[in-house]
Amino acid sequence: MDMNAYFASVEQKANPALQGQPVVVVGDLKRRSIVLTASYEARAFGIKTGDLYWNAQRLCPQVIPIIADHHKYTAQTEEIVAVLEQFSSQVEMTSIDEGYLDVTGSLRLFKTDGAGLARMIQKRIKEELGLPCSVGVAPNKLLAKLASGMKKPMGSVVIRPEAVKDTLADLPVEEISGIGPQLKASLNQMGIRTCGQLAAASPERLKAKFGIVGQWLKRSAQGEDDNPVKEVGETDDARSVGHSTTLPADTTDRKVIESFILLLAEKVGIRLRKGRLLGRTITTTIRYSDFETASRSHSITEPADDGLAISRAALKIFDQMNEGRPIRLLGVTISNLAPADGAQFLFESLEKGRKVARAMDAINEKFGKGKIRRAKVMEAEKFGVLGELPPPQKPRFS
DNA sequence: TCTGGGGTCCTAGGACCC
DNA sequence: TCTGGGGTCCTAGGACCC
Numbered sequence: 001m002d003m004n005a006y007f008a009s010v011e012q013k014a015n016p017a018l019q020g021q022p023v024v025v026v027g028d029l030k031r032r033s034i035v036l037t038a039s040y041e042a043r044a045f046g047i048k049t050g051d052l053y054w055n056a057q058r059l060c061p062q063v064i065p066i067i068a069d070h071h072k073y074t075a076q077t078e079e080i081v082a083v084l085e086q087f088s089s090q091v092e093m094t095s096i097d098e099g100y101l102d103v104t105g106s107l108r109l110f111k112t113d114g115a116g117l118a119r120m121i122q123k124r125i126k127e128e129l130g131l132p133c134s135v136g137v138a139p140n141k142l143l144a145k146l147a148s149g150m151k152k153p154m155g156s157v158v159i160r161p162e163a164v165k166d167t168l169a170d171l172p173v174e175e176i177s178g179i180g181p182q183l184k185a186s187l188n189q190m191g192i193r194t195c196g197q198l199a200a201a202s203p204e205r206l207k208a209k210f211g212i213v214g215q216w217l218k219r220s221a222q223g224e225d226d227n228p229v230k231e232v233g234e235t236d237d238a239r240s241v242g243h244s245t246t247l248p249a250d251t252t253d254r255k256v257i258e259s260f261i262l263l264l265a266e267k268v269g270i271r272l273r274k275g276r277l278l279g280r281t282i283t284t285t286i287r288y289s290d291f292e293t294a295s296r297s298h299s300i301t302e303p304a305d306d307g308l309a310i311s312r313a314a315l316k317i318f319d320q321m322n323e324g325r326p327i328r329l330l331g332v333t334i335s336n337l338a339p340a341d342g343a344q345f346l347f348e349s350l351e352k353g354r355k356v357a358r359a360m361d362a363i364n365e366k367f368g369k370g371k372i373r374r375a376k377v378m379e380a381e382k383f384g385v386l387g388e389l390p391p392p393q394k395p396r397f398s
Numbered sequence: 399t400c401t402g403g404g405g406t407c408c409t410a411g412g413a414c415c416c
Numbered sequence: 417t418c419t420g421g422g423g424t425c426c427t428a429g430g431a432c433c434c
Contacts, residue, residue: 006434027402034402036434049434054399070404095405095434180432211409236406244403281426291401297427329402336426 001084001121002145004132004153006097008039010076011066013130022063026053029065032246036068040153073097076129083124085232087117092230098148100141102229118156126154139164142225145177164223169196176220183217186210195221241279242333243267250289250326257330259380261314264332266307266377269357276340278303282313285331286321295331296321305340306357307374 003009007025012018022042024035035056038047045060056063077096084091084099088106093099103117110117114137125133136147138159146167147157159167173195174184186209192198198221206214219225243264251257261284272279282304283297296317304310314332363372 031399032402036402050401052400097434178432182431213408239406242404246402283427293429295429299426331403333405 001099001101001125002134002136002148002152003080003097004134005037005039005043006131007037007068007073008042008066009131010073012039014072018064018066022047022060023066024053024056024063025066025068027068029053029067030248032248076131079129080125080131083128084121086124087121089232090229091232092234098145100144100229115156115158118158122154122156140223140225141227141229142177142220143167143223146171146175149175159223168199168221168223169194171195173198173221178220179217183210183213187217195223238275238277238337240283240333240335240337241268241271241275241277242283242331244285244329244331244333246287246329247327250328252324252326254322256380257318257327258315259376260330261318261332262307262311262374263377263380264330265311265314266374268310268332268334269305269307270361272305272334272337273340273357273361277337278305278340279310279334280304280336280338281334282310282317283331283333283335284314284317284321285329285333286318286327287329287331289326289328291328293329294321297335299336303338303340304334304353306353308353308357310334 008023011023011025012021018039020041021039022045023039024042024047025037026033026035031054033053035047035049035051035053037049038051038056042056042060042063045063047056047059047063051059053065057065073096077093081091081093081099084101087110088101088103090102091099092101101121103114106117107113110120112120118135118137122133122135125131132153134148134152134155134157136144136150136157136159138144138147139161143159143164147159148155150157171194172184173179173187173192174181176195179187187193187198190201190205190209192201198217201218201221203214203218206218208214210217245260245264247256247260280301280303281297281299283295285293285295287293298313298317300309300313302309304313310332318330360372364370
């Protein structure tokens with residue numbers, strides 16, 4: 001099940017004035033903002049996910065930008081999941097807007113076949129929640145995902161076991177989820193463009209070129225996949241928590257960088273504490289102005305959940321990486337996560353930073369998000385304002 | 399006026415332990 | 417005294433997805 005133009009659809013549902021209009025959902029309205037989701041009306045103008053907002057506006061001057069509200073979309077997804085869970089005990093969401101159901105055991109109960117159940121699910125989500133989705137029905141997850149993408153919006157496509165070979169024969173390899181630009185390029189270089197060709201390729205040749213991935217490639221091209229759909233409640237714990245930001249302008253200014261790293265680290269810390277987690281491995285990511293991206297990580301002995309401790313580690317890594325090249329993006333991620341409850345600390349002094357962080361959380365909880373924050377973080381915010389575009393509708397860069 | 403921000407998984411070598 | 421094999425953790429970085 002794959003929601004259609006999800007963020008835009010949710011916004012159009014919430015505000016009838018947006019229905020039938022070219023709408024784009026964007027993260028914010030800074031000059032380097034991109035389109036997260038375009039409504040189908042906006043897509044008619046050639047606007048697509050990933051386009052710069054200013055470019056979308058050029059394609060369609062009357063386009064309506066909406067700032068993304070992730071809380072709203074997360075809450076909406078919970079309602080969708082509640083509907084899906086009425087159809088199977090195996091429901092596995094793989095992102096905010098798509099998921100798998102194993103309905104093997106549901107068909108008898110609902111007295112229908114896969115195609116019938118797909119239509120039932122689609123109808124319920126449309127009628128009860130007012131949202132369009134596409135559904136793919138197939139013998140496994142790989143093929144179901146393929147099928148769900150074949151007809152949008154409100155499509156429902158069935159791939160029967162006996163039709164798998166013909167369906168895949170002329171399909172470009174990159175249509176398979178997991179084959180991205182790099183694998184596509186390597187395969188094309190070998191003269192392999194379609195799944196049919198990949199399925200027929202010699203295992204030795206694939207192994208020589210791709211190692212262990214070669215086996216997966218061939219099996220996928222044959223439509224084989226035995227990954228089970230997870231049971232309801234069988235959710236994985238988060239592996240990492242991170243934030244990154246593209247700077248308002250490329251910079252080499254250590255002071256600016258320091259304040260942004262602290263800002264990102266504080267955001268990571270807030271989320272860790274909210275999730276009652278501690279992390280031990282800090283990763284700093286740098287994207288240079290030429291888009292080359294590098295990351296370095298370091299594990300600290302004492303697990304951390306406060307922004308100051310995280311930023312200290314992140315900044316140390318940054319200083320080791322820094323060559324003075326202009327920087328476009330900074331990222332701070334923490335991994336090696338463990339539950340905070342019952343955690344033991346070796347040094348009392350480190351407890352102090354955590355107490356300060358908790359006090360800040362309490363103040364922000366009581367008086368509003370961001371009411372208390374570090375002065376250095378405010379420097380980054382001040383810097384950030386400079387990158388803001390004039391309000392939409394008005395001529396750009398006037 | 400090129401190209402966001404949230405993630406996951408995998409590989410591979412070296413350190414280290416038993 | 418020159419020597420095996422298994423396993424885990426750490427780190428770097430690639431590739432991919434929504």
